[in-house]
Each structure stands twice: as structure tokens, then as C-alpha cells.
Amino acid sequence: xxxxxxxxxxxxxxxxxxxxxxxxxxxxxxxxxxxxxxxxxxxxxxxxxxxxxxxxxxxxxxxxxxxxxxxxxxxxxxxxxxxxxxxxxxxxxxxxxxxxxxxxxxxxxxxxxxxxxxxxxxxxxxxxxxxxxxxxxxxxxxxxxxxxxxxxxxxxxxxxxxxxxxxxxxxxxxxxxxxxxxxxxxxxxxxxxxxxxxxxxxxxxxxxxxxxxxxxxxxxxxxxxxxxxxxxxxxxxxxxxxxxxxxxxxxxxxxxxxxxxxxxxxxxxxxxxxxxxxxxxxxxxxxxxxxxxxxxxxxxxxxxxxxxxxxxxxxxxxxxxxxxxxxxxxxxxxxxxxxxxxxxxxxxxxxxxxxxxxxxxxxxxxxxxxxxxxxxxxxxxxxxxxxxxxxxxxxxxxxxxxxxxxxxxxxxxxxxxxxxxxxxxxxxxxxxxxxxxxxxxxxxxxxxxxxxxxxxxxxxxxxxxxxxxxxxxxxxxxxxxxxxxxxxxxxxxxxxxxxxxxxxxxxxxxxxxxxxxxxxxxxxxxxxxxxxxxxxxxxxxxxxxxxxxxxxxxxxxxxxxxxxxxxxxxxxxxxxxxxxxxxxxxxxxxxxxxxxxxxxxxxxxxxxxxxxxxxxxxxxxxxxxxxxxxxxxxxxxxxxxxxxxxxxxxxxxxxxxxxxxxxxxxxxxxxxxxxxxxxxxxxxxxxxxxxxxxxxxxxxxxxxxxxxxxx
Amino acid sequence: xxxxxxxxxxxxxxxxxxxxxxxxxxxxxxxxxxxxxxxxxxxxxxxxxxxxxxxxxxxxxxxxxxxxxxxxxxxxxxxxxxxxxxxxxxxxxxxx
Numbered sequence: 001x002x003x004x005x006x007x008x009x010x011x012x013x014x015x016x017x018x019x020x021x022x023x024x025x026x027x028x029x030x031x032x033x034x035x036x037x038x039x040x041x042x043x044x045x046x047x048x049x050x051x052x053x054x055x056x057x058x059x060x061x062x063x064x065x066x067x068x069x070x071x072x073x074x075x076x077x078x079x080x081x082x083x084x085x086x087x088x089x090x091x092x093x094x095x096x097x098x099x100x101x102x103x104x105x106x107x108x109x110x111x112x113x114x115x116x117x118x119x120x121x122x123x124x125x126x127x128x129x130x131x132x133x134x135x136x137x138x139x140x141x142x143x144x145x146x147x148x149x150x151x152x153x154x155x156x157x158x159x160x161x162x163x164x165x166x167x168x169x170x171x172x173x174x175x176x177x178x179x180x181x182x183x184x185x186x187x188x189x190x191x192x193x194x195x196x197x198x199x200x201x202x203x204x205x206x207x208x209x210x211x212x213x214x215x216x217x218x219x220x221x222x223x224x225x226x227x228x229x230x231x232x233x234x235x236x237x238x239x240x241x242x243x244x245x246x247x248x249x250x251x252x253x254x255x256x257x258x259x260x261x262x263x264x265x266x267x268x269x270x271x272x273x274x275x276x277x278x279x280x281x282x283x284x285x286x287x288x289x290x291x292x293x294x295x296x297x298x299x300x301x302x303x304x305x306x307x308x309x310x311x312x313x314x315x316x317x318x319x320x321x322x323x324x325x326x327x328x329x330x331x332x333x334x335x336x337x338x339x340x341x342x343x344x345x346x347x348x349x350x351x352x353x354x355x356x357x358x359x360x361x362x363x364x365x366x367x368x369x370x371x372x373x374x375x376x377x378x379x380x381x382x383x384x385x386x387x388x389x390x391x392x393x394x395x396x397x398x399x400x401x402x403x404x405x406x407x408x409x410x411x412x413x414x415x416x417x418x419x420x421x422x423x424x425x426x427x428x429x430x431x432x433x434x435x436x437x438x439x440x441x442x443x444x445x446x447x448x449x450x451x452x453x454x455x456x457x458x459x460x461x462x463x464x465x466x467x468x469x470x471x472x473x474x475x476x477x478x479x480x481x482x483x484x485x486x487x488x489x490x491x492x493x494x495x496x497x498x499x500x501x502x503x504x505x506x507x508x509x510x511x512x513x514x515x516x517x518x519x520x521x522x523x524x525x526x527x528x529x530x531x532x533x534x535x536x537x538x539x540x541x542x543x544x545x546x547x548x549x550x551x552x553x554x555x556x557x558x559x560x561x562x563x564x565x566x567x568x569x570x571x572x573x574x575x576x577x578x579x580x581x582x583x584x585x586x587x588x589x590x591x592x593x594x595x596x597x598x599x600x601x602x603x604x605x606x607x608x609x610x611x612x613x614x615x616x617x618x619x620x621x622x623x624x625x626x627x628x629x630x631x632x633x634x635x636x637x638x639x640x641x642x643x644x645x646x647x648x649x650x651x652x653x654x655x656x657x658x659x660x661x662x663x664x665x666x667x668x669x670x671x672x673x674x675x676x677x678x679x680x681x682x683x684x685x686x687x688x689x690x691x692x693x694x695x696x697x698x699x700x701x702x703x704x705x706x707x708x709x710x711x
Numbered sequence: 712x713x714x715x716x717x718x719x720x721x722x723x724x725x726x727x728x729x730x731x732x733x734x735x736x737x738x739x740x741x742x743x744x745x746x747x748x749x750x751x752x753x754x755x756x757x758x759x760x761x762x763x764x765x766x767x768x769x770x771x772x773x774x775x776x777x778x779x780x781x782x783x784x785x786x787x788x789x790x791x792x793x794x795x796x797x798x799x800x801x802x803x804x805x806x807x
Contacts (some may be wrong), residue, residue: 070761081768086761087769156758163768237773496790565787574790631770652766 067196072224097151262433301506374401387512496574501527504552
């Protein structure tokens with residue numbers, strides 16, 4: 001056969017005739033038919049029913065993977081973690097796969113400590129899915145895995161951790177189990193912190209191996225952004241510790257501190273006592289969740305006086321050397337009698353601040369006039385939100401000056417009849433520290449992506465000029481005098497630094513009896529340090545102290561305690577000879593000694609008892625030390641020094657131990673330590689927050705303001 | 712004979728193209744597997760990283776370190792121990 005395939009010209013020689021040609025033609029026909037059939041079928045599969053078969057193929061090999069982006073972190077001003085998300089195991093069941101619900105429930109209850117009735121009901125429903133326990137510890141998940149229960153599985157879920165526990169708890173707030181911010185910065189910046197949910201296709205082969213063909217978006221386009229706050233964790237901790245100590249010493253109900261950098265409005269610390277651990281937020285009361293320095297307003301009492309005097313100086317209504325009549329310590333305004341604790345014959349403008357004279361303040365107020373005073377109070381930012389960007393911020397109460405009567409002007413001159421938040425007070429004092437400029441307070445510096453690059457910044461912002469530089473300098477001098485001999489704020493002096501500040505003691509409103517309570521007070525101190533070039537402004541408030549109530553005795557020491565630790569930490573050099581402040585120094589030593597004793601007292605009994613027994617040569621049995629809160633290294637060092645090699649479960653800090661602390665055991669017995677990251681659930685029954693247990697406070701009109709107010 | 716080689720050449724070319732396609736397809740899947748494994752490794756490393764961050768942060772918690780430091784005799788620097796170095800002056804003249 002001579003076939004020419006390259007052209008279709010008739011062959012030059014005739015094809016061989018006969019039966020062989022017929023067979024060839026038949027074969028060609030069969031082949032051609034087969035090819036056509038294949039083509040028809042291929043057309044049918046590839047074109048006509050293409051979508052249907054593609055769909056079937058995808059169903060067999062492709063799955064959709066849903067990525068829930070990680071929630072962003074909350075960081076302090078130096079990048080230290082305040083809130084971080086980590087995946088933790090959760091236990092779920094596919095009830096229709098569970099063969100023995102009763103036995104499975106029994107084992108799960110033993111390992112996880114869950115409620116048996118609830119679990120058994122879920123397992124018996126034969127649904128496709130049921131949660132058994134969410135966000136359990138790694139050790140618990142391992143134990144569940146070891147049980148190999150049919151139909152019981154483990155999955156990972158992101159959980160929020162707050163590694164510094166109670167520090168800045170109310171400010172940070174918390175996120176719920178589904179990763180949504182519910183309180184504090186977690187809620188206010190939820191939009192930034194939440195990442196995007198992203199779904200992408202993944203092929204899986206017959207062995208279930210993942211075959212990534214479509215690619216996926218880089219993490220920085222998915223993950224939530226991190227929020228960089230202006231808080232300094234170290235300053236926050238010092239503020240909280242100092243406040244808690246004073247609240248306890250004074251038998252007070254609560255306390256607040258706001259520490260700010262006056263020049264840029266950065267809030268360096270915002271503390272409140274009592275506080276709560278956001279890791280265990282369900283165990284705290286709902287009213288403890290509130291960030292009270294922002295959400296609660298109160299009457300400022302005498303801490304308003306420097307603002308009054310500065311306004312009068314700025315308006316030229318008084319001069320530093322202006323002399324006021326002391327009226328022997330009592331002055332009549334309308335039908336009301338305004339009194340001073342220690343009456344004087346006469347006083348200068350500065351003395352009004354130094355001695356916290358109500359009689360003098362009323363006269364300064366009268367010279368200034370209600371319209372002018374009202375406009376200055378507004379300019380200081382009272383009666384308006386600060387714009388810090390935290391939800392629930394109160395604006396306080398400042399009624400229009402046109403509605404004030406004579407008595408209102410008088411009571412407002414010594415801090416009654418208006419209400420302010422602790423944040424507003426600290427911010428307003430910043431006006432004196434910055435030479436008369438009001439700054440907008442800042443709690444968040446920037447929002448950054450996972451690579452640490454800033455994607456949004458919140459620069460410091462000056463709101464307005466309130467008073468002149470000259471007036472600011474003059475009031476700084478008056479505030480400094482108030483902390484010197486004869487002044488009310490002597491206990492606020494930080495050795496080595498010039499402190500300026502003002503004390504305040506205000507009667508609380510009694511909403512049940514009506515009017516002001518005679519026994520319930522608020523003691524406060526507002527100050528700046530160093531007074532000549534202020535680095536810090538602080539507002540301290542102690543609520544309902546029972547052992548003393550003067551602001552200078554109750555609140556001023558907190559200012560000193562914080563200043564003593566924070567100023568050297570910030571590298572602010574001393575400007576005053578410390579030997580000259582022997583009294584404060586001695587007092588500080590006594591406090592330090594007391595603190596040292598307290599620490600020793602807390603640690604010594606358990607440590608000493610343990611070591612004494614452990615090192616006794618003839619002790620056949622020994623006492624188990626309390627290792628809770630220790631790191632693995634610390635715990636191992638203690639146990640191994642007496643020849644015990646414990647079994648370790650989990651990772652993090654020690655949260656549990658067997659045998660229990662204090663129990664006696666032989667060294668040959670096995671010791672188990674359970675470790676967990678701070679805040680990992682520990683199966684302690686949660687206390688339901690009591691929504692009704694909120695504090696009742698009211699802002700009150702001025703006419704009933706006490707006529708005798710202590711400095 | 713010439714036609715035979717021509718057909719052989721065409722068949723060889725087709726086979727080559729097909730083999731190349733299969734090879735590339737295999738390479739594509741291999742890369743897919745590698746990417747899948749890399750994604751899982753990346754996720755687990757990120758997870759470990761986060762876990763370590765929480766560990767580090769809780770160990771550096773000032774509320775935890777402060778009492779330990781005090782117990783071990785460390786104290787906050789006294790105010791007069793903080794000195795601003797004037798760079799225009801010889802260090803020896805400002806050191807206290």
C-alpha cells in the first residue's frame with residue numbers, strides 16, 4: 001500500500017483491487033466510527049454536560065477552607081503585649097457517631113468537669129454537632145484524646161489572653177468567646193482588631209492530603225490590626241499597686257488614678273481599685289467592668305480652686321499680691337454660711353490655693369463673675385467629652401452660667417454644683433503644665449498591621465489655648481506653695497522634686513436621704529511634677545475612706561508613691577536636695593519597710609516551712625509547698641533540690657498540683673504539676689455578674705452644698 | 712519509508728508534548744502539596760510564636776516581677792541617682 005498523506009491527489013497507481021481492499025475499507029470504517037463515537041462522547045462530556053461533571057469533580061477533590069483571621073493584639077506604648085489571641089483546644093461531639101452516650105458522658109465529666117446532665121442530653125439528641133467544652137487546657141485536650149471516645153473530637157478556637165491579668169483590666173476590657181470585643185478598648189477598637197474572614201479552595205487527594213492550588217492572601221491582609229496604646233505597663237502597675245495599698249490602708253470603698261503626659265495628652269496610666277482580671281471577667285461584678293475614670297463623674301471639691309484662681313489671674317481680675325479678707329473663717333453668701341477649717345484674717349491670691357480657703361475662693365469667684373467663670377470652666381474642658389475615644393465617656397455636668405444664682409457661683413468656686421470625670425480633671429491640670437494649652441487626651445497612639453507597620457496614627461492634638469503662659473506659671477507657683485509647709489498637700493511631695501498640687505475633700509451625695517452625706521467623702525489630689533517643667537500630671541481620688549478623709553492625708557500620699565517610682569523610671573533627674581526632705585524620706589522608708597515586711601510575711605511562712613522540713617535529714621515525709629503561680633523553672637528548682645522529679649502537664653505557670661499544698665507526702669510519691677497560660681480556664685464555677693449591684697451615684701444641684709468644706 | 716518516518720515523527724512529537732504536559736501537571740501538583748504543607752507549617756509556627764508571646768508577656772508582667780525584685784533586694788533608683796549627662800561636658804565632671 002502506498003498511501004500519500006501529505007496531499008489528496010489521486011494516486012498515480014490504482015489501488016490493489018480485490019477482497020483485501022474491501023477488508024481495509026471495512027476496518028477504516030470501523031475505526032472512523034469509533035473515532036466519531038469517541039468525539040461525540042467527548043463533546044457530550046466536555047461541552048454539553050461540562051458544568052455537571054466539573055461540579056462532581058470539584059465535590060470529590062476540592063474543599064473550601066474558611067480562615068478566621070486572628071484578632072489583633074493590644075500593646076502598651078513600648079510594644080508589650082496587653083491582649084493576645086492564641087488558639088486553644090475545644091471539645092465537640094458528633095452525637096450520631098457516639099455509641100455509648102452514658103459511658104462517654106461519665107468519662108468526659110471526669111476529665112473536663114462539665115455538667116453531666118447537659119452533656120448527656122446533647123449526646124442523646126443524635127445531631128450532627130454539639131459542643132462539649134470550649135477552650136479547655138492543652139492537658140485536658142490531651143486526656144480527652146487519650147480516651148479515644150468515638151464521636152468526640154478536638155478542634156482549635158482562638159482565645160483571648162490578657163497576660164498581665166488585673167493590670168489595666170477595666171481599660172482593656174475583654175472579648176467574648178466568639179472573639180468580639182465586649183468591653184473597654186476591645187470593644188471600642190473592635191473594628192480594627194477584628195480580622196477579615198477569608199475562604200479559599202483547597203484540593204484534597206484520595207489520601208486527604210492538602211493540595212493548595214489557588215494560593216491565598218498574605219496574613220497582613222487578613223489578620224486584625226494591633227492597637228498600640230499610650231499606656232505604660234510599668235507606670236500602670238505602679239499606679240494600681242499604690243492605689244490598692246492606700247485604698248486598703250484607708251478602709252476605702254474604691255479609688256481611681258489617672259496619670260498623663262501633659263505635653264501630648266498621652267494617658268500613661270488609668271487605674272481603678274477594685275479591678276478585675278479580664279481573663280476571668282465572668283467572675284467580676286458588672287459594675288467593675290466599667291472604666292470608671294472615664295464613665296463616672298463626681299464633684300471635684302477644692303481641687304477646682306486652682307482653676308478658678310488661674311482664670312481670675314488670666315482675666316486680670318486678681319493679681320498674685322491681691323489681698324482678700326479672711327472674715328475670720330466664715331462668710332455669709334445670701335442665707336448660706338461659707339466656712340474655712342482654719343480661719344485667717346487676710347490672705348493673698350496664692351494663699352487661697354495654699355490654704356484651700358473657701359472664703360477666699362468665693363471672693364475670687366465674685367470678682368471673676370459667673371459669666372466669665374462659666375466660660376473658663378468650659379474652656380478647661382469641663383462639661384464636654386474629652387474625645388479620648390472610649391465608649392461610655394461622661395461629659396460631666398456644667399450648667400450654663402446664665403442659670404447660676406449667687407449661691408451657685410459661690411459653691412462652684414469651691415467645687416460643688418458641677419461634676420467632672422477624673423480624666424477631665426487630669427487633662428485640665430495639663431493646661432497649667434503646658435503653659436495654658438488644652439490637649440486632647442490620647443489612649444491609642446497607632447494602629448499597626450502584623451508586620452508592625454503603622455496603618456493609622458493618632459497624633460497629639462491641641463484643642464485650644466485656655467489661659468496665658470504667664471497665668472499658667474503663676475498658678476504653678478501657687479500649686480507648689482500648696483505642697484510646702486503650711487499647705488494642704490505636703491504629703492504629695494516626692495523627695496528630690498518640686499511638686500505642685502491641690503487637695504480636695506468633697507462630701508458625697510446621699511441619694512436615699514437627699515442632700516449631702518456627713519460621713520461619706522471623696523478625697524482627692526490633683527498635681528504635677530516637676531512643677532517647673534512638668535513631666536507628669538496626676539489625679540488621685542479615694543472614695544469613701546473610713547480611717548481619714550482629708551485629701552492631703554488620704555489621696556496625696558498616692559501621688560508621692562507613684563512619683564517616687566515613676567520619675568526615676570522616666571529618667572527625670574532630681575532637682576532638689578533629698579536630705580532637705582528628711583521627713584518624707586523617713587516616711588518613705590517606713591512605708592518601704594512595711595512593704596518589705598508585708599512581702600516577707602506573705603512569702604516566708606510557706607517557703608520557710610517547706611525548706612525547714614525538706615532539709616531536715618531525718619524527715620521521712622515532707623510537706624508539699626504551694627507552687628501555684630511559679631514558673632516551671634522555679635517549681636522544678638524547688639522540687640528537684642529535694643530529689644523530686646514531678647510529672648508536668650501543660651505549659652505556662654503552675655495552676656495546680658498534686659499533692660495539694662501543705663499536705664505531707666513521701667519523697668518517693670509521684671508529684672504532678674498542672675501548668676496553664678494565665679487565664680486559661682480552670683474549671684472554677686463562674687459567678688454570674690450581678691447587674692443589679694451597680695453603684696448608685698447622682699449628680700446634685702448646688703444649693704444644698706455643704707457650707708463647711710474641709711480642705 | 713519516508714512517510715513512515717514522517718508519521719513516526721508526528722507520533723513522537725505528540726507523545727513528547729503529552730509527556731511534557733503530564734510532567735508539568737505533576738510538577739503543579741507537587742508544588743500544590745508543598746504549598747499545602749508549608750501553609751500548615753506556617754500556621755503551626757505562628758501559633759507557637761503567639762503562645763510564646765503570651766508566655767513571655769506573662770513572665771514579664773510587672774505585677775509578677777515587682778515583688779520578686781523586691782524580695783531579691785532590688786529597689787527603684789533613688790531620685791538623686793538619676794543624672795542627666797551633659798554631652799558638652801566631660802563625663803567625669805558630671806558623674807556623681
